[in-house]
Amino acid sequence: MKLSSGLFVLLFGISTFLNAQTTEGPSLGNGIFNIVGKDSTFSMRMGLQLQFQGASEWTERNNSFTDTQSQFIIRRARLKFYGFVYSPKLTYKIALGLSNRDMSGASVYTNNAPRYIVDAVMKWNFYENFELWFGQTKLPGDMETLTSSGNLQLVDRSLMNKSFGIDRDLGLQIHHKIKLSDKMLLKEAFAISQGEGRNVTSGNFGGNQYTSRLEFYPLGDFIKGGAFLGGDIYREPTPKLAFGVAYDFNDNAVKSGSNQGRYMVTDTGFHETDISTLFIDALVKYQGFSLMAEYADRSADDAVAKNSDGTTTGDVVEVGSGFNLQMGYVFENNWEVTGRYSNLNPEKQITGDDVENQYTFGVSKYILGHKLKVQTDLSYLNAKASEDQLMFRLQFAVHF
Helix, strand or coil: HHHHHHHHHHHHHHHHHHHHHCCCCCCCCCCCCCEECCCEEEEEEEEEEEEEEEEEEEEEEEEEEEEEEEEEEEEEEEEEEEEEEEECCCCCCEECCCHHHHHHHCCCCHCCCCCEEEEEEEEEEEEEEEEEEEECCCCCCCCCHHCHHCCCCCCHHHHHHHHHHHEEEEEEEHHHEEECCCEEEEEEEEECCCCCCCCCCCCCCCCCCCEEEEEEEECCHHHHHHHHHCCCCCCCCCCCEEEEEEEEEEEEEEEEEEEEEECCCCCCCCEEEEEEEEEEEEEEECCCEEEEEEEEEEEECEEEECCCCCCCCEEEECCEEEEEEEEEECCCEEEEEEEEEEEEEEEEHHHHHEEEEEEEEEEEECCCCCCCEEEEEEEEEEEEECEEEEEEEEEEEEEC
């Protein structure tokens, strides 16, 4: 409640400030407003991300799709703040999630408070191409996770990403890049984090989480950071390639999905186990065409949580592998057609023989790139151990 009141006061103050002046605001996609201190010791750009989504799902019964479920949701509603403090080499990003999905997950581990804070990170370019990051932000995992939710090629991320992605955490990161030749580029990142996910205030259970990522660009960098923009919206004039590999090790993890999922609680405390996740991804873009392939593999020393008498608690680490293949083409009128195949192959002896294959076809209209777009997709989920499902989604997205 206190934070909600604070947000209201902040927005009211900003509105009053803007209404009291007759200056022109930035163009769409460049923030709601931009300010720089008189002595150039700070700057702030405020933005707003909004995604409104409608979805319908059908479950197969007796060779026909029935049991229709439909809903409209505010998928994301986020306030974002960017800028620098003291020097352009010391930057920051703050993102506050205002939708129910962003705030959900309140528990004793978050001090029973909604999870408003999505990102709160400082970035210090302390030497040449080295940057030190500290705070809460995305870990350097797979390419799909590192692509912002506002820049996705389809309505949402893949089935594989939702099962194996490691998302955000609190800690420190080191980022570096080096040019190997006139075109070839290498980027490295390493992170040490708490290992519990975002907004956890109750301390560090188990051990720390260690994540590293290596990216190789043999034909040079993409236009405007296009490696992490869904689709080839800038129509790369020459072929561009990116290869990435990431490895995540969570020492004595207590959650079913490394730093995601459920806490694994037993009658003697938390079930702790070492969890390792490997990501391999590749991306190609050229003249509107894009192809992205991702592979993930997760293992754990002891994947099944048990009580002191040997009975299982029902909590199991999501071990296994997954594959994702995504291909699209952006026409010159900024319409795009995209296809995606996602596969989940869990460890049969631990999580059961529930192999899942999902096929998705999507259409997007980029009115102003990813800053203003309409997207729709249709997905068919084929599951070995449960009923097949059909899902249709339509989403309007704007990013000031």
